[in-house]
Amino acid sequence: MQNNKQMVLPKGVDQSQFQQALTQFQTLLGKENVLLESAQIQPYTKIMMSVSEEAHTPSAVLSATTVEQVQQIVKICNEYKIPIWTISTGRNFGYGSAAPGQRGQVVLDLKKMNKILHVDPDLCTALVEPGVTYQQLYDYLEDNNIPLMLSFSAPSAIAGPLGNTMDRGVGYTPYGEHFMMQCGMELVLADGQVLRTGMGSVPGDKAWQVFKWGYGPTLDGMFTQANYGICTKMGFWLMPKPPVYKPFEIKFEQEADIADIVEMIRPLRIAQVIPNSVVIANILWEAATCNTRRSDYLSEPGATPDSVLKQIQKDKNLGAWNVYAALYGTQEQVDVNWKIVQEAVKKMGKGTLVTQEEAGDTQPFKYRAELMSGVPNLQEFGLYNWRGGGGSMWFAPVSQARGSECDKQKTLAKTILNKHGLDYVGEFIVGWRDMHHVIDVLYDRSNPQETARADACFNELLDEFEKEGYAVYRVNTRFQERVAQSYGTVKRQVEHAIKRALDPNNILAPGKSGIDLNNPF
Structure with missing residues (x-):
């Protein structure tokens, strides 16, 4: 057990109370599932945010393997007023990782609850526990020759569908709005009771994973991005693999093209000519994922000049904006929609279409094509090599899918980032009518001055975007209170x-x- 003098205590809990709670946790879970030593806890302090690890150090880590254990854990927590921070895989690196939201909270790690409980190949549904990863589910479908396709965020292999959906993450397939495709939750409430949403509360009901609403108020959304319950099972819908899949890219040479790009894409998305979540990624996003380092071009600190960005664009054969989308269906459907896409690009008078046959296995086309077809990979971790130093915070405002709005957001973000000596590394993900504007605020966390600049930058991004009527849809634990105020x-x-x-x-x-x-x- 940790030296008592070194032990981080939960807020409002004295050492004697905490020791009593720990004894009960060990009796319930076994000592091997109650982590107290510094070396054991250290992986749960790893953060990429602009704040010290001490601010997010847990007092202990619990590993549960059953719903019944989770029920008993919350009962003990109620007795001693112990705060717990629940994670599934803890792999949302840009949003806080596995570290607790506040110092001294006990981390409840559910990664050992990793059963794929059911997959229905006819109704195209799945029911999983919190610790199931996308790679695990993908392998299960492949090994059992089940022709269903996953949707996930990137990098995806080590993340999980339950945790990603509970935080309302998005992906790159026609099923890319993950919460929309969720159907049925099981939750342990704070008093230890188990709630099943939708049809799940009816004993013996067979429609839990096919009918979202049930009877009375629909409660599922209330538990996402919230702290009202601990999700121990989740059902969701999977997409049948189409007979034909045609990924493609459109490269655009100028940063100023973003407005025209969005105006071209929006009607195709709303009409479902392009059925998946289209990505519009900027030059640095794509270059970094292919392991381009800033140090390859510059040694001095600060924002990367536009002249260097143009050189990278030329060297890596990328666009200033790189649009990725795909067509799905029968050959006849794909042929018709491909003609519509080609005509739309031709009408723009700019943009170079690239097909899979032309791109081959080159990156970043290859990993983008995999994402849009539900094949997990870890390619996008290359982003963290751009500046190095382990600093990353996702800034994720939402806007209408209008060219003028996206151009305004891009210009505002780039101006603020460059002011603080950082780079605009961003992409737009086109929903049906919205744009998820995801910006990775990358910085060298080993450099205290750069960390302070990144923190000031993130605060200014929140302030200035709010003044313009924009708010983020997710944020790391460092800034959750600030965003709630918006x-x-x-x-x-x-x-x-x-x-x-x-x-x-x-x-x-x-x-x-x-x-x-x-x-x-």
């Missing part, structure tokens, strides 16, 4: 009222999405 007091009053009703002892992930009964707003 959404106003009425929303927060409702969220805290639900928290008081379901979790009066405030034991489930205090601070998640700014919901914390200990911190009035």
